[in-house]
Amino acid sequence: MKKTIITVVxxxxxxxxxxxxxxxxxxxxxxxxxxxxxxxxxxxMMMVTDASNSGKGxxxxxxxxxxxxxxxxxxxxxxxxxxxxxxxRI
Numbered sequence: 329m330k331k332t333i334i335t336v337v338x339x340x341x342x343x344x345x346x347x348x349x350x351x352x353x354x355x356x357x358x359x360x361x362x363x364x365x366x367x368x369x370x371x372x373m374m375m376v377t378d379a380s381n382s383g384k385g386x387x388x389x390x391x392x393x394x395x396x397x398x399x400x401x402x403x404x405x406x407x408x409x410x411x412x413x414x415x416x417r418i
Contacts, residue, residue: 330380331360331408334393338402340371347400348373351393356381371402 336348345364352359357379364373379389390406397404 329378330382330386332357332377332379332386332389333407334373334375334377335405336364336371336373336375336397336402338371338397338400340366340369341401344371344400344402345373347396348375348393348404351396352377355379355384355389355392357389 334348336344338344349359351357352375357377358381359375359377361376362373363375364371366372379386382389384392386406386408393404393406
């Protein structure tokens with residue numbers, strides 16, 4: 329399994345989840361777990377995904393999601409599970 333962690337942060341607007349999930353579905357990336365909150369008008373979402381069936385590498389997925397984020401006015405980060413774990417280890 330090729331797990332990736334996707335985070336989305338920005339001002340809340342209509343369609344953020346729909347646009348991110350459409351990208352994932354179009355690229356055969358499965359959502360394993362998802363959590364999202366809105367605090368004082370700011371949107372925060374974290375997803376654990378499986379990109380095993382995608383024909384794209386992590387770098388390409390991360391770059392395309394970053395561009396999608398620019399288009400919809402949020403910051404989207406995509407990291408391989410191993411990198412995410414190492415960066416957030418105490």
